[in-house]
Amino acid sequence: MRACIGVVILAVFVAGCGGNQQSAPGTVTYNCPANAVEVAVLQKEIPAFAETSGVTIVLHPFSGQEKLYAMMAADKAPDIFYTNSTMRDELAASGRLLDLRTVAAHDPFVGRLWPHVVDGGMAADSGWYSVGNWEFTCGVYYRKDMFDAAGIAYPDSAWTWDEMVAAARALTRRSGPGGAPARYGIYCGSHFVEALEIMNGSRFPRGGTRLELPATSREVYRRYLDLMNDGLMPDLRTVQALGMQAPQLLQTGRVAMLVEAVPHQSLIEALTVPWGVAPLPRFPGKAPAYFRSASGGLSISSHTADARASWKALKWIIGGASTYQPNPVLRDVDFVGGWESRYAALRGSGFREVWDLSLRHNGGDPRFFVRFSSWASAPIMERLQPLLDRVWARELPVDELAAHVDEINRAARTQIETSLRTSVYGSSFRARIETDLQTMEVAPAP
Amino acid sequence: MTSGRDGRTGYLYIAPWLIGFLLLTAGPMCVSLYLSTTSWTMLTPPVQVGFRNYAAILTDDPIFTVSLLNTLVYVVLSVPLGLAVALGLALLLDQKAKGVAIFRTAFFLPSITNMVAVAMLWLWIFNPEYGLLNALLQHVGIAGPLWLQSEVWAKPSLVLMSLWGVGGTMMIFLAALQGIPQELYEAAELDGAGPLSRFIHVTVPMISPAVLFNLVVGIIGTFQVFTQAFVMTGTAQPGTEGGPNNATLFVVLYLYKKAFQEFRMGYASALAWVLFFLILAATVAQMRMAKRWVHYEGGER
Numbered sequence: 001m002r003a004c005i006g007v008v009i010l011a012v013f014v015a016g017c018g019g020n021q022q023s024a025p026g027t028v029t030y031n032c033p034a035n036a037v038e039v040a041v042l043q044k045e046i047p048a049f050a051e052t053s054g055v056t057i058v059l060h061p062f063s064g065q066e067k068l069y070a071m072m073a074a075d076k077a078p079d080i081f082y083t084n085s086t087m088r089d090e091l092a093a094s095g096r097l098l099d100l101r102t103v104a105a106h107d108p109f110v111g112r113l114w115p116h117v118v119d120g121g122m123a124a125d126s127g128w129y130s131v132g133n134w135e136f137t138c139g140v141y142y143r144k145d146m147f148d149a150a151g152i153a154y155p156d157s158a159w160t161w162d163e164m165v166a167a168a169r170a171l172t173r174r175s176g177p178g179g180a181p182a183r184y185g186i187y188c189g190s191h192f193v194e195a196l197e198i199m200n201g202s203r204f205p206r207g208g209t210r211l212e213l214p215a216t217s218r219e220v221y222r223r224y225l226d227l228m229n230d231g232l233m234p235d236l237r238t239v240q241a242l243g244m245q246a247p248q249l250l251q252t253g254r255v256a257m258l259v260e261a262v263p264h265q266s267l268i269e270a271l272t273v274p275w276g277v278a279p280l281p282r283f284p285g286k287a288p289a290y291f292r293s294a295s296g297g298l299s300i301s302s303h304t305a306d307a308r309a310s311w312k313a314l315k316w317i318i319g320g321a322s323t324y325q326p327n328p329v330l331r332d333v334d335f336v337g338g339w340e341s342r343y344a345a346l347r348g349s350g351f352r353e354v355w356d357l358s359l360r361h362n363g364g365d366p367r368f369f370v371r372f373s374s375w376a377s378a379p380i381m382e383r384l385q386p387l388l389d390r391v392w393a394r395e396l397p398v399d400e401l402a403a404h405v406d407e408i409n410r411a412a413r414t415q416i417e418t419s420l421r422t423s424v425y426g427s428s429f430r431a432r433i434e435t436d437l438q439t440m441e442v443a444p445a446p
Numbered sequence: 447m448t449s450g451r452d453g454r455t456g457y458l459y460i461a462p463w464l465i466g467f468l469l470l471t472a473g474p475m476c477v478s479l480y481l482s483t484t485s486w487t488m489l490t491p492p493v494q495v496g497f498r499n500y501a502a503i504l505t506d507d508p509i510f511t512v513s514l515l516n517t518l519v520y521v522v523l524s525v526p527l528g529l530a531v532a533l534g535l536a537l538l539l540d541q542k543a544k545g546v547a548i549f550r551t552a553f554f555l556p557s558i559t560n561m562v563a564v565a566m567l568w569l570w571i572f573n574p575e576y577g578l579l580n581a582l583l584q585h586v587g588i589a590g591p592l593w594l595q596s597e598v599w600a601k602p603s604l605v606l607m608s609l610w611g612v613g614g615t616m617m618i619f620l621a622a623l624q625g626i627p628q629e630l631y632e633a634a635e636l637d638g639a640g641p642l643s644r645f646i647h648v649t650v651p652m653i654s655p656a657v658l659f660n661l662v663v664g665i666i667g668t669f670q671v672f673t674q675a676f677v678m679t680g681t682a683q684p685g686t687e688g689g690p691n692n693a694t695l696f697v698v699l700y701l702y703k704k705a706f707q708e709f710r711m712g713y714a715s716a717l718a719w720v721l722f723f724l725i726l727a728a729t730v731a732q733m734r735m736a737k738r739w740v741h742y743e744g745g746e747r
Contacts (some may be wrong), residue, residue: 038597056747065706065707066706069488069489069709070488072488072489073488073489090487090489091489094487094489094490095490113522137498210663236574237592237595237596237690238574238592240595241573241574241575241593241594242597243573378707378708378710382509382703383509385686385689386689386690386691386692387691387692389597389689389690389692390597390690390691393691394595395597395691415504418485421485422485422493422495423485423487423490423493424490424491424493
């Protein structure tokens with residue numbers, strides 16, 4: 001009997017101990033997006049890549065950040081996986097990412113990348129830890145038929161905020177019950193307000209450790225809230241509660257203009273009405289700085305068994321796999337032409353102008369979850385987000401939000417100090433965090 | 447007295463459960479207790495911090511306080527309401543009417559439906575424009591609120607939704623009601639007791655053990671509310687779960703965010719243990735108070 005129990009326990013123990021998933025040299029595991037179409041296309045093309053490069057890619061579709069971290073904790077991370085700027089510094093500081101300079105030095109592929117894409121993958125220690133695998137900007141999609149019916153000219157590439165508000169006013173239809181708008185002039189999700197902030201002159205250093213809310217940002221918040229106060233834009237909570245996706249808002253005619261990502265594949269595929277896209281409106285006297293995101297990218301695990309094979313695979317994913325081509329992170333491809341040939345509706349829509357402007361006046365990615373460093377992002381966001389909820393619900397005046405900035409920065413500072421005490425970071429990162437702390441001039445707690 | 451051979455056979459029978467308990471429950475609990483005294487991001491080895499995580503939670507974490515208050519409000523609203531509705535349904539279904547079995551099944555089914563599926567259904571019910579609830583309210587001339595997007599209505603919405611799952615509680619009440627000897631009602635009736643008096647003086651005392659069981663299990667369950675808040679309040683953007691303005695940030699959701707969005711495993715483990723002790727305290731308090739109002743057969747209180 002005792003032997004029986006022993007065998008059962010042993011069997012359970014053995015079953016619980018998985019084999020080491022570290023890949024063999026020449027074989028690279030890729031934590032690809034869990035998108036059935038992408039996976040199918042990649043699966044089809046991987047054998048041809050293996051034949052020419054000698055590198056076999058094994059796909060491990062992404063199944064959650066928790067699982068990826070658990071795999072890293074067990075030293076079984078996939079060789080290539082996606083990282084965003086919020087997590088990348090922390091992973092690099094903990095020695096989990098390969099510094100790509102060790103495998104990419106003198107590789108002509110680096111020259112094919114836009115310089116800002118390379119720069120976007122650098123961490124606080126000046127190491128290169130990720131390669132942006134996609135980029136997008138944002139613009140104002142509009143219904144041409146509604147502009148025509150209202151007798152308004154389509155927006156041009158230099159239109160201003162006031163012109164946009166005037167157009168929104170002319171396009172709003174208050175024919176709903178009790179004079180409520182049956183159609184709103186515009187909708188802009190709160191996650192794009194940061195794009196407007198940089199258009200109004202706000203500048204945020206990447207990897208910042210403190211929350212900044214300059215006067216230029218506060219002015220944008222007020223103007224944004226005025227769109228709702230004036231009934232030109234639906235209340236954010238209503239749109240969220242409706243659960244409507246951006247394409248539905250424009251397609252069903254609930255809004256005449258919509259601020260969204262450019263390109264936006266599902267939007268382009270869903271729209272059957274005549275539409276165009278314009279750049280974000282300018283603010284008087286301000287140099288244009290258009291939103292452009294290369295904040296996330298592909299990284300290689302520092303535990304990879306074959307760093308060169310992993311680098312080869314990463315290059316192929318970004319520059320070779322057809323599902324990601326033409327890839328906007330590459331400077332030697334005709335990205336706009338490629339998309340225009342795939343989607344005829346893009347021709348003459350304004351897409352090329354929007355894209356070119358964002359390249360010429362690249363304002364970067366100012367989004368909250370991007371602009372803070374790994375060590376400051378969580379304590380800032382968990383305090384800021386509820387306050388922003390109240391601001392967008394028009395329950396907290398913008399100036400009162402500004403009054404919370406010092407308190408939020410104090411909390412961030414406390415957490416960074418705790419992290420320094422209790423985390424095992426590389427020395428170059430530690431030095432950088434300590435420098436950041438010294439420069440954090442936060443008012444003392446009352 | 448049990449023989450050695452019988453004892454071993456008994457252990458063999460319970461071995462699958464015992465092994466599962468040791469490996470999948472007791473083991474992780476011990477690890478989490480250890481982790482609660484460390485700072486661990488999963489990327490580097492845990493660093494011992496003693497009781498600093500607990501101190502931070504209890505003295506220096508205003509967001510934990512918010513999540514605890516939200517949880518307490520949810521418990522206070524949903525447990526009594528859930529018990530009342532479940533008891534009401536059980537009383538209705540404790541009839542010898544034709545087709546009552548169909549109704550019993552119909553009321554019980556939602557409680558075994560997957561919570562994520564239920565949450566998706568209720569997202570539609572709470573939809574302010576074309577949702578069922580506001581459509582009904584509109585018929586009686588009331589403009590419905592924004593429900594989940596309203597700081598005021600978000601918690602009551604989830605409480606309302608929790609009633610969907612009272613089927614299990616209802617079944618326990620139904621079993622208890624059917625166990626009440628008919629003679630007690632007849633005796634009460636002879637003494638001139640009306641329906642309300644019979645309910646208060648016969649039914650309630652006789653089902654009080656079931657009430658206690660449902661109360662304890664209900665409070666333990668509602669303290670751990672998570673899925674509905676996670677699924678239904680983070681639809682706008684990842685990371686916004688628990689909104690608006692943290693109105694639906696419950697302790698377990700906060701714990702989840704710390705553990706699996708910020709990867710502060712030590713802090714999250716300490717949160718889990720704080721919650722465990724809160725639930726333990728609530729349960730012990732109920733068991734102590736139960737001596738005053740729970741009646742067991744044989745007259746023992």
